[in-house]
Amino acid sequence: MRKKRxxxxxxxxxxxxxxxxxxxxDKGLYGTRVDEIAKKANINKRMIYEYFGSKENLYKAVLVEVYSRLSQIEIESLKNEGSCTQKIRNIIEVYFKFIRDNPSFVNMVLWENLNKARYFNELDIKAIKDPTITLLRRIIEEGKQNGSFRVDIDTDQIIFSILTFTFSYxxxxxxxxxxxxxxxxxxxxIQSRIGYVTDMFLKYMSV
Amino acid sequence: MRKKRxxxxxxxxxxxxxxxxxxxxDKGLYGTRVDEIAKKANINKRMIYEYFGSKENLYKAVLVEVYSRLSQIEIESLKNEGSCTQKIRNIIEVYFKFIRDNPSFVNMVLWENLNKARYFNELDIKAIKDPTITLLRRIIEEGKQNGSFRVDIDTDQIIFSILTFTFSYxxxxxxxxxxxxxxxxxxxxIQSRIGYVTDMFLKYMSV
DNA sequence: ATATTATATAACTAACCAGTTACTTATATG
DNA sequence: CATATAAGTAACTGGTTAGTTATATAATAT
Structure with a gap:
């Protein structure tokens, strides 16, 4: 017998x-049952429609939620002080650990990719992520200018690679x-992978 | 009116x-409708159960199909002659192009990962893939022995990285x-990404 | 205290869907 | 040609599911 709320x-x-x-x-938009969510939240299904309108809208709310969580951490970590090399080292580690600790983020991104990023684009999630990419770009460019990094490396390729490596693990x-x-x-x-990845990137980027 | 078969x-x-x-x-195990498959194949649904027994079994048959297709190409390409460096260069390109031309392979792997590799393991797909990994390992070890590659690189990390980079793009x-x-x-x-990835790996691996 | 309204619930509905049944038709072989 | 059987079909069944309706109750303002 469920207790009243x-x-x-x-x-x-x-x-x-x-x-x-x-x-x-866990199950994606199609695989998830609204009744199951209601049961798990210990609430009447009707309330889901009261607060979120539809299954689809609820899914979108979840997507925004997990992305915002990442963005906060990213921005936090990118503010750290230190040399450009140290900053790159730091961001790789922070990413790895965020992703390790947030499996639902990883899964939502996979669902979105299988869905051709439909809700991702509808919600303009890239706006949420943009500050991070901009900051990463700035660090790499700074490293090029102060002589830490080779000037002939492609900044975008490096950013893409860092995101890929951490996420795909x-x-x-x-x-x-x-x-x-x-x-x-x-x-x-995980620890040895972080070491290896960092090592490879820095070897490639450094002068 | 559908024509008779x-x-x-x-x-x-x-x-x-x-x-x-x-x-x-496109839609995964849950999202797919058996009726839709029947319609697309221009066949009666009953026949799907005649030939494959269940929706789940049909899904497994598809999984085996797409993996076998990759395995054939991999084994073919790894037999190519040339230096170790040339072989690595070649395998990265072959992988990239296979994956570009086989989006259903990419998607099936994503579905499997969201499904915690359930059918992947049930079917022992790793047995299908094993020859490739063994061959890749052999190329890298050979390169270490003949002085093309640094002896202190971690072979498994490199293999993992190559698979990750190509697939995740x-x-x-x-x-x-x-x-x-x-x-x-x-x-x-795609072409500039292949160039960049190959360049980075070889710079990291080479003596 | 009472009225109002936000929050909650149970029970329903219309559509959907995997798998089955009962039956028909085309083809190969003696 | 006859007939066994492999290959095909339409229509059904039992169960599920997103979303709705009608109604109850707790909190809050007056």
């Missing part, structure tokens, strides 16, 4: 959003773990 | 599999195209 629209909204994040990141961990016969989410493996 | 079990089976590949790679192309404000499936961008 005390009336608290803010908490209800949060409960729904949290349950929806778990379900959508997790996004493909299930098939890759099987192929490489290694548990990729093992902490020891 | 001539009796031809082999063709029917192929029609079903081809339609299923399109649907499953496509798997994340929709969100990344938005973020980088660039059409990643544009041929010019």
């Amino acid at each position: 005390i009336k608290d629209s803010k908490k209800s909204r949060e409960d729904i959003l949290r349950a929806a994040e778990e379900e959508f990141s 997790y996004s493909n961990r299930y098939t890759m773990s099987a192929l490489m016969r290694k548990k990729l989410d093992d902490d020891k493996n | 001539i009796k031809d079990s082999k063709k029917s089976r192929e029609d079903i599999l081809r339609a299923a590949e399109e649907e499953f790679s 496509y798997s994340n192309r929709y969100t990344m195209s938005a973020l980088m404000r660039k059409k990643l499936d544009d041929d010019k961008n």
